[in-house]
Amino acid sequence: MQQKQLKVFTDGACLGNPGPGGWAFAVVQGPWEGGCEANTTNQRMEITAVLQAIKSISVPLEIISDSAYVVNCFRQNWWRNWINRSWRNSAGKPVANRDLWEPLVKLFLERGQDQVSFSWVKGHSGNPGNDFVDLIASRCAATQSQERGDISPLV
Numbered sequence: 001m002q003q004k005q006l007k008v009f010t011d012g013a014c015l016g017n018p019g020p021g022g023w024a025f026a027v028v029q030g031p032w033e034g035g036c037e038a039n040t041t042n043q044r045m046e047i048t049a050v051l052q053a054i055k056s057i058s059v060p061l062e063i064i065s066d067s068a069y070v071v072n073c074f075r076q077n078w079w080r081n082w083i084n085r086s087w088r089n090s091a092g093k094p095v096a097n098r099d100l101w102e103p104l105v106k107l108f109l110e111r112g113q114d115q116v117s118f119s120w121v122k123g124h125s126g127n128p129g130n131d132f133v134d135l136i137a138s139r140c141a142a143t144q145s146q147e148r149g150d151i152s153p154l155v
Helices: 042-056 068-075 078-084 098-111 128-143
Strands: 006-014 019-027 032-040 061-065 116-120 147-149
Touching: 006 042, 006 128, 019 042, 019 128, 032 042, 032 128, 042 061, 042 068, 042 098, 042 128, 061 068, 068 078, 068 116, 078 098, 128 147
Parallel strands: 006 061, 061 116
Antiparallel strands: 006 019, 019 032, 032 147
C-alpha cells in the first residue's frame, strides 16, 4: 500500500527580476523553511523551493506550487524531452536554469515518480498555504536571511 503524500506548499519571490530573491516551503502541520539568494530570478527561486523541499523531506510528497513553469515540467513531462535532447528545449536552445532543473529531476527520479506529485494553485488567491509560503519567500528576499520552523500554521 502506498504511503499517503504530505502536502507541501512551495513558492519563490524576487525583488526585481533579477534581484534579491527568496524561496520557501511548508508542510501542512509540519516543518517550514525559507532561504535567499542575493541576485536571482523568480523562476530560479520557484525551482529552488521545490528542490529544497524534496531534499529535506524523505516521505511521499504532493508539491503544491503557483508556478506553472514548475508544475508543468513534471505534469507534462518536459523533463523527459530535455533529457532526450541533451538539455535543449524544443527550439534547440539550452534549457534555462539547467543547473537547478538537472538536480531536481535527478532527485525526482531517484525518489520515484509515484513518490512526488505536483499540483498547481493560483497565486495571491487567498489559499492559506500559498499565502504562507509567499509571505516567507518575500520576507527572505527582503531581509536576505533564512527562516525555519517546526510546525507551520497550515491545516
